[in-house]
Amino acid sequence: MENGYLIKTENLVKTYPMGYGSLVALNRVNLAFQKGEFAGLVGPSGSGKTTLLNIIGSLDVPTEGSTMVLGEKIESLSHKKAAHLRNQHIGFIFQTFNLLPVYTVFENVEFPLLLLGMPAEERKNTVMKALEWVHLADRAKSKPAQLSGGESQRVAIARAIVKEPEIMLADEPTANLDAENSHNILQIMERLNKELSTTFIFATHDEKVMHYLRRKITLVDGAVAKDEILKPQQGGGEN
Amino acid sequence: MIRFLLKGLIRDRTRSLFPTLVVLVGVALTVFLFNWINGVKNNFIQVNAKFNTGHMKIMSRAYAAEADQIPNDLALEGIEGLLLNLKEDFPDVIWTPRIRFGGLLDIPDEQGETRTQGPVVGLAVDLFSASSPERNLLNLENAVVRGRLPEEPGEILISDEFAHQLNIQPGEIATLISSTMYGSMATANFTVVGTIRFGVAAMDRGAMLAEVSDIQFALDMPDTAGEIVGLFSDFLYSNEKSEEITSTFNTRYMKTDDEFSPVMTTLRNQGGLAEYFDMVSSVSNAAIIIFIMAMSIVLWNAGLMGNLRRYGEIGARLALGEDKGHIYRSMIAESLMIGCIGSVLGTALGLAISYYLQVRGINISFLARDASMMVSNVWRAQVTPASYIIGFIPGLLATFLGTSISGIGIYRRQTSTLMKELET
Structure with missing residues (x-):
C-alpha cells in the first residue's frame, strides 16, 4: 500500500467516446482513502460517482492517471487479476440487491466463499457469522423471493462482508428502501466499519446516508468539488 | 462448487427441465431412427440372404x-x-x-x-x-x-x-x-x-x-x-469377410476364358444392393447430422434465452469476483450435465420404443403387396450395442455447441457497465 493508503487515485481521467467527441466522466481526480474510512461520493447524476466506484472496484480502468488499490495498479491488471482482486478484497453492495434467486439466503452468502475455495465446515461457520451480523441467521433457509427489501439488502451486505474484505463499495444501497430499513442498513454498515475496520465508500445522493458519513466527497462534472471530513475517521486517519 | 451448480440446475426448471427435455426428445429420436433404419436394413439383408443372395x-x-x-x-x-x-x-x-x-x-x-x-x-x-x-x-x-x-x-x-x-x-x-x-x-x-x-x-x-x-x-x-x-x-453378414472369401475363391476357380467356370459374388454386389446400402447409410448419417444441427440450434436458442434471464445473476457473479472463464466453464459444465442426463434418459426412451418395435414390428404387408423386392412384411427395429451409445454423440455435442455459442456473450460483456446494468 502506498504511504499507508488503501486506495489512491492520481490525476484520474475517464472519458467515454460519444458521437464524434467524448464525454469526460472523471476529470483529474486525486483522492486517497485510508483503512476504516466511512466515506461517501455525492453529487448529481452524471457527476462520475459510479464511474469512480467502478474504477476503484476494478470493474473499469482509467483513461489517464493511475489508481492504486491495495498496492495493485488497476489500469495494468488483467481481467483475471481484476476478478481475483474483487473476489479477495472488495465487496459490492448494489441498489437492487442482485441476490441469486434460486439459492437460499445461506447459499447466496456462501457463494463468494466457494469462489475462494474455503473448506465446507469453515464456510458454514463464516456464513452463519455474517448472517448474525445482519440479524438474519433465522432466515438462512429462506429464498430471496420470501424476503422484504430491507432483508434482501441485509443479505446482500452479508454476502459482501462474509469474506471480510478490506474495501466495501456501495452504489446507492438505500435507494430502494424505506426510511426505517435504510437506517437499519446504515447502522449495520457503521457497526461493521467499527468492528472490522472495513473501508466503506458509498455513491449516493440519499440524505439519510449522508447523515452517517464521516467523510463527504462532492463530485461535480467529474471533478472533486469538495472533500469534507464530517466526523473523526475510524482509526484517526484523515485526508 | 459442483454441488452449488447442481442445486441451481435442479431448482431452476427453465435452466434444466426444458433443455433436458429437448436433449431427451432429440436423443430418443436419434436412437430410435438409428435402430429403425438398422432394423429395416438388416432385415432386408437377412431376407435377401436367406431367400435369394446368400452372403x-x-x-x-x-x-x-x-x-x-x-x-x-x-x-x-x-x-x-x-x-x-x-x-x-x-x-x-x-x-x-x-x-x-x-x-x-x-x-x-x-x-x-x-x-x-x-x-x-x-x-x-x-x-x-x-x-x-x-x-x-x-x-x-x-x-x-x-x-x-x-x-x-x-x-x-x-x-x-x-x-x-x-x-x-x-x-x-x-x-x-x-x-x-x-x-x-x-x-x-x-x-x-x-x-x-x-x-x-x-x-x-x-x-x-x-x-x-x-x-x-x-x-x-x-x-x-x-x-x-x-x-x-x-x-x-460381414462384407469384409465375404469379400475376402470371394477373392480367394475367384482366384482359385474362376477362368476368364471359360464362361461356364464358377464365379462368386458377395451379397453387396448382387442386384444393386450396394447402391441401396450406401443410400441407407447416407440417409442414416444425414438424419443424425440433421438432428445434431437442429438440437444445437434449439439449445443455442435456449442458452441465449437462459443467459438473458440470468443476466443479473451473471452480472452479480462477475462483480463478486468470479472470473469470466470460470463462469463460461461452469455454464459448459451445466450443459454437459444436462447433456448427460438428457442423453441417458433419451437413450432409455429410444431403446424402449425400439425394443417394442423390435418385438412387435409394424406390418407393412398392405404396402408390400406388389413388391418385387425381398422385404419382410413386418418391419422391425433392431437394437445393437451401438444403439446404447449412438445418442450420446448428438446429445452431448448439441448441448456443448449450443452453450458454447450462446455463452460467448459472457466474454463480450463489459464489467465497466455492470453497476448500471445491475441497477435496472
Missing part, C-alpha cells in the same frame, strides 16, 4: 451375367465336387445348392383335365439331406400354414396365397410345366403336401418350394444347380 453366391460366369432372367441353360455343372471343395476350403460357411425356375403349375381334376393353373416361381432347395441348413434357414417349420413339410421325393409346398388362388388343398396333385436346361419342354407331377407363408410378399405371391434333386430330375439338370449360396454360420 455369397456362386454361379457360372454366363449365368451371373444374366442372373435376373434365371437362365438355367447356363447353370453351374459339377456341383457335387464343387460343394465338397467349398466345405473343405471355407468350413465356416454353410454352402447349399439352389435352383430357381419358372413355369406353369397345372391342377388337374378327377379326369386329369386342367381344373385350374397359374404361373409359378419355383425354388428348389436341399430339403432331405441331414446336413442341409435349408429347413432352419427358411424357417420352414414355422412357415407351414396347412399340411406338412415334404418327407418323400415328389412332394412340394406352395405358398398359401397361391393355394387359395388355385383352390388347391394339401394332398392334391400339381403338374409343373417348365423347360429343361436344354430348352425342351418339361412336365412333372408333384404332390402338394402343404402350404407356406414366409411373410415376404415376393415369395408369398406364387411360390413353389421343392426338393432340389426332384427339380434336377424334372428339368434335366443332373449334378447341376443355378447357384450355390453360402451363409456365415452365425448368419451375420
Whole structure:
C-alpha cells in the first residue's frame, strides 16, 4: 500500500467516446482513502460517482492517471487479476440487491466463499457469522423471493462482508428502501466499519446516508468539488 | 462448487427441465431412427440372404451375367465336387445348392383335365439331406400354414396365397410345366403336401418350394444347380469377410476364358444392393447430422434465452469476483450435465420404443403387396450395442455447441457497465 493508503487515485481521467467527441466522466481526480474510512461520493447524476466506484472496484480502468488499490495498479491488471482482486478484497453492495434467486439466503452468502475455495465446515461457520451480523441467521433457509427489501439488502451486505474484505463499495444501497430499513442498513454498515475496520465508500445522493458519513466527497462534472471530513475517521486517519 | 451448480440446475426448471427435455426428445429420436433404419436394413439383408443372395453366391460366369432372367441353360455343372471343395476350403460357411425356375403349375381334376393353373416361381432347395441348413434357414417349420413339410421325393409346398388362388388343398396333385436346361419342354407331377407363408410378399405371391434333386430330375439338370449360396454360420453378414472369401475363391476357380467356370459374388454386389446400402447409410448419417444441427440450434436458442434471464445473476457473479472463464466453464459444465442426463434418459426412451418395435414390428404387408423386392412384411427395429451409445454423440455435442455459442456473450460483456446494468 502506498504511504499507508488503501486506495489512491492520481490525476484520474475517464472519458467515454460519444458521437464524434467524448464525454469526460472523471476529470483529474486525486483522492486517497485510508483503512476504516466511512466515506461517501455525492453529487448529481452524471457527476462520475459510479464511474469512480467502478474504477476503484476494478470493474473499469482509467483513461489517464493511475489508481492504486491495495498496492495493485488497476489500469495494468488483467481481467483475471481484476476478478481475483474483487473476489479477495472488495465487496459490492448494489441498489437492487442482485441476490441469486434460486439459492437460499445461506447459499447466496456462501457463494463468494466457494469462489475462494474455503473448506465446507469453515464456510458454514463464516456464513452463519455474517448472517448474525445482519440479524438474519433465522432466515438462512429462506429464498430471496420470501424476503422484504430491507432483508434482501441485509443479505446482500452479508454476502459482501462474509469474506471480510478490506474495501466495501456501495452504489446507492438505500435507494430502494424505506426510511426505517435504510437506517437499519446504515447502522449495520457503521457497526461493521467499527468492528472490522472495513473501508466503506458509498455513491449516493440519499440524505439519510449522508447523515452517517464521516467523510463527504462532492463530485461535480467529474471533478472533486469538495472533500469534507464530517466526523473523526475510524482509526484517526484523515485526508 | 459442483454441488452449488447442481442445486441451481435442479431448482431452476427453465435452466434444466426444458433443455433436458429437448436433449431427451432429440436423443430418443436419434436412437430410435438409428435402430429403425438398422432394423429395416438388416432385415432386408437377412431376407435377401436367406431367400435369394446368400452372403455369397456362386454361379457360372454366363449365368451371373444374366442372373435376373434365371437362365438355367447356363447353370453351374459339377456341383457335387464343387460343394465338397467349398466345405473343405471355407468350413465356416454353410454352402447349399439352389435352383430357381419358372413355369406353369397345372391342377388337374378327377379326369386329369386342367381344373385350374397359374404361373409359378419355383425354388428348389436341399430339403432331405441331414446336413442341409435349408429347413432352419427358411424357417420352414414355422412357415407351414396347412399340411406338412415334404418327407418323400415328389412332394412340394406352395405358398398359401397361391393355394387359395388355385383352390388347391394339401394332398392334391400339381403338374409343373417348365423347360429343361436344354430348352425342351418339361412336365412333372408333384404332390402338394402343404402350404407356406414366409411373410415376404415376393415369395408369398406364387411360390413353389421343392426338393432340389426332384427339380434336377424334372428339368434335366443332373449334378447341376443355378447357384450355390453360402451363409456365415452365425448368419451375420460381414462384407469384409465375404469379400475376402470371394477373392480367394475367384482366384482359385474362376477362368476368364471359360464362361461356364464358377464365379462368386458377395451379397453387396448382387442386384444393386450396394447402391441401396450406401443410400441407407447416407440417409442414416444425414438424419443424425440433421438432428445434431437442429438440437444445437434449439439449445443455442435456449442458452441465449437462459443467459438473458440470468443476466443479473451473471452480472452479480462477475462483480463478486468470479472470473469470466470460470463462469463460461461452469455454464459448459451445466450443459454437459444436462447433456448427460438428457442423453441417458433419451437413450432409455429410444431403446424402449425400439425394443417394442423390435418385438412387435409394424406390418407393412398392405404396402408390400406388389413388391418385387425381398422385404419382410413386418418391419422391425433392431437394437445393437451401438444403439446404447449412438445418442450420446448428438446429445452431448448439441448441448456443448449450443452453450458454447450462446455463452460467448459472457466474454463480450463489459464489467465497466455492470453497476448500471445491475441497477435496472
